[in-house]
Amino acid sequence: DTGVSQDPRHKITKRGQNVTFRCDPISEHNRLYWYRQTLGQGPEFLTYFQNEAQLEKSRLLSDRFSAERPKGSFSTLEIQRTEQGDSAMYLCASSFDGRFEQFFGPGTRLTVL
Amino acid sequence: DQQVKQNSPSLSVQEGRISILNCDYTNSMFDYFLWYKKYPAEGPTFLISISSIKDKNEDGRFTVFLNKSAKHLSLHIVPSQPGDSAVYFCAASVRNYGQNFVFGPGTRLSVLP
Secondary structure (H helix, E strand, O other): OOOOEEEOOEEEEOOOOOEEEEEEOOOOOOEEEEEEEOOOOOOEEEEEEEOOEEEEEOOOOOOOEEEEOOOOOOEEEEEOOOOHHHOEEEEEEEEOOOOOOOEEOOOEEEEEO | OOOEEOOOOEEEEEOOOOEEEEEEEOOOOOOEEEEEEEOOOOOOEEEEEEEOOOOEEEEOOEEEEEEOOOOEEEEEEOOOOHHHOEEEEEEEEOOOOOOOOEEOOOEEEEEEO
16 A cells, blocks of 8 residues: 555646646555645645545635546546646645545645745 | 635644644534645545544554544654655545535644654
């Protein structure tokens, strides 16, 4: 078991471009979460999947953000028309159904120029 | 409005002594609390949790205390070791309301040899 993995680890893009991040959860985990973390803050919840169903979305998740988990395994988070305010660390986590402990990946650091 | 607060951005402790990290919350609906530890360039790692039906949970060198009336919890590390140097996040959730964790901003612990 290699834990939660995220790709890429770093992404630099220009304002207005689209970016997509991938998360591979721990294989037995059916719950998958996306968080965003900015400097000096804790992770902020963005959205959560149970299997392939997106069950909860934060109001932080604007229309420019979309997340998918098509087969209940890996997930992608896409940001369209990036803005400088989107610069942050994007964290993915997974957990067993019914368990509260979430296991985090190393994150994707996004820099929007 | 921060629902979970960690008012000490940093803490320095001598090796072998006790480290006490504090967390306050405002939402009385929170009934499950977790502590995560984060090293640079890694995702947060689950440390210990406590349900609101308890006031103490212990795991090796780590003990979490919960004071529901004061809406306060603390993490005690005894004895502190240099490898404990990291950022510690407190997180809270309402168990019967989705899986949305609210994280505090973190406290950076430095354990000095």
